[in-house]
Amino acid sequence: MTAPLPEGFAVRLHRYVRAHDGGRTLVGGAPRRMVRLTGPAAGLIADRTIRVRDRASAALADRLLETGMADPIAAELPDLDLSQVTLVVPARDRPAALGRLLACVGGRHHVIVVDDGSDDPAAVAAVAAAHRAELVALPENAGPAAARNAGLRRVTTPYVAFVDSDVVLAPDALRILLRHFNDPRVAVAAPRVLGLRPAGRNPWIGRYEEARSSLDLGVRPGIVRPRAPVSWVPSACLLARVGALGRGFSPDMRVGEDVDLVWRLAAEGWRVRYEPAAIVRHEHRTVVHDWLRRKAFYGTGAHLLAERHGRDVAPAVFTPWSAGLALAVLAQRRWSLPVAAAIFAVAVARTSVKVRRSDRPLRLALALTADGAVATVWQTTALLLRHWWPLAAAGCLFSRRLRRAVALAAVLDTVGDLRRTGAHLDPLRFALARRLDDAAYGCGVWYGAVKGRSARALMPDFRRPAPRPPVR
Template identity: 40%
Template sequence: MLPSGFQVQIDPRCARRGNLRYLVGGSPMRVMKLSDPALGMTSADGRIAVADVGTQVLARRLLDAGIAHPRPMSGPCVADVTVVIPVRGNQSGVDRLLAALSDHEVSVVVVDDGSEIPIRVSDGARLIRFDENRGPAAARNAGVAATSTEFIAFLDSDTVPTGDWLTMLLGHFADPTVAIVAPRIVGLQTVAAGSDSTSFVADYANRFSSLDMGPREALVAPGTPLAYVPSAAMLVRRTGFLSFDESLRVAEDVDLCWRTHRAGWRIRYDPIAEVAHDHRESLSGMLNRRRFYGTGAAELALRHGELAAPLVMTAPIAAGVVALATRSRIGMLVAAVIAAIVCRNTMRAVAHVPQREKIAAVNTGRAFGFGLLQLAAAVLRHYWPISFLTCAVSRRFRVWFVWVAVVEALVMWVRNQMVDPETPVMSPMHYLVFRRLDDLAYGAGLWQGVIVRRDVGALRPVITRR
């Protein structure tokens, strides 16, 4: 149950129809109709304050639909938190992080995961040392076992928290069903692009890190735009912590998030709190890390099945997207017919909603747009070995592949600037080059994992009827 005084705010990106009675948004997109009593509980600016059973039910429905976000008034105190720092061979990072935490009234446990030169810690921090490397999952679990506080913050040794990050995150635990909260992970420093490639690499890593989940707060759940949060910076509730799978050396954070969601707990991402990350600045280091992340897809597919699918679409959208991708007149005609059918069906589903034509058109356009981006990611990232082989034997496919590689990067470059206008602009050309290298590295790791595990689940698309 949400406590009295807890508030939620309707997402400003959520479309409102009929004087706030109809809300269009969430993930997946849906239309929610508010009853007269529910309208009376909602302020003009879209806030609902929990005061009784009715407001509790309404607030919970909006939160779980992704249509509203929490605005808790207060949460647990910082003294109820222990920070666990897993580390292997990064003494300077530990020193920097401990210095950053010195102003916080938190206990600190450092777990040395088999460093060749033993890690040293300052007074006040507890040190646990493994004789041999056991992996970050085991290190974090050992750190949790050595704590007694109700909340545990995981911070990697190459991170530096900024501002009042902990207080901002703790407020979310006023909701007793929240087990994990994560901040936004940003680059420790943004390196201006210079004449040498190392500066360009650092520039890309700082602005487009795979650890940065973006500027929009969200409910985290598999099958949504934000399917997980990274454990490089994460705050957990002890009673909702299911432990990391120590058999995993990669993707252990994704696995934890999905198991936590399946167990009925909720996970929040709040970008107002930020933790800086010292990204690898060499090209080989960055690409090797991306490849390593890619190997985790096979492990996730073995444990979570279709949740790890590289591509998920309904059959009508898949057919329309493939037709569009042919760039032929017949393909365009087929796609137009499918889009018209999808739009008509959507209009029927929201026949009672004002401006249903606009809602149906926007929903259809978004579905096709997202489908096209998924198809592009498939040929450029997940299935690029097959794409390369096809390019070698088909000139037509080769031309189409190059066209997709360029257009997808430009679309994503524009999208990134629109979603996060405060992020410094990187030139489209440099972004194109590094994004394609990023895709090649991740895809190589994906296929490596599939071959090692002898399971193609991470390559199997999911096409649903509707």
């Protein structure tokens, strides 16, 4: 995994990376950090873009990719041979959906359909045969992770695409994703997952899912790892380098197996990329009780991930000053705003010392601390409305201040999300769907924690930011 980026490889600074000090100081990344560049290194960035022409530009581009400060320009990367991709499709019944997927694939790839203990295996076998797909029939239901592993063992090409049977691929989705493997350190690339448009009228839950699906990770590309803006990618569609996968998915996990895989790969030094220019469509649930059950099911995976990945699963990350700021604001006392202001001022002062090499250390420290304060507000909102909502709901019965805090958090969350997503749904029903979404997921997290007798998945992570070495 030490091969350099090839000549001509181009990367662009992420939209939310900000340059200071004439381009010598960059702030952003995944997780967020500050790096200082030497003058020659800063000179390699033109119009926020670095093109690999020599060892120095390759090293800088590689470092910025690894810190999450830059993303490959997929449109400028050369195409790779699509015949080197095998599709593995785990299926359990739903022959019509399987047929729809195989029809959109055509004959461009070798396809392995893994029948994961269907109630009607003959129907699945008939669809696979009609589309000349290889069939692997498991004698009993083993779960999607085990089914994908069974298919992976039959793959002989360098790349494998895991595609769920209820997905439809855009014609260029795999071609765009495969370009990312020009980077020799990329192990997995994942597309944006949008909803499959229904034939008739889309119900209100369907319209909410269209804008706010758990599988849709947004319009910005990024590196995928714990604490990153894109911290996971769904296994509905993943393109992977076979040589990087090792033992594949954890077969004992029926939920969260996709998160576990990409976090293991990241820990091993591989890169996982999210590429929204590649689009697939998924058949979302639009019946309310099925939708709620699926959201809760996702939540149960938090405990399993906490067992394997520890505090990376924490629902929020606070430093001492941000925790103090959140507590002061939540207290809603006369002293709350003065104390919060004092905490903020101390944080600015301490940060200005750390960035004293900047041309304007106070200004940079103010920007960094303000960003941290905004992040604290959103994390606290998520705790109240999602992970800790049972505690918050109980507390609201006794505390007027907590009721105000929860109500304000709900308004901020609804307005912010509605504005960001542009959902085709009125604010009232969007707000209802948001609260149902959070409540169902939170119930799943609590169920997993109680069943597993561990509160780790519910506990915030309190830490001091580690010092980051400068990029030279």
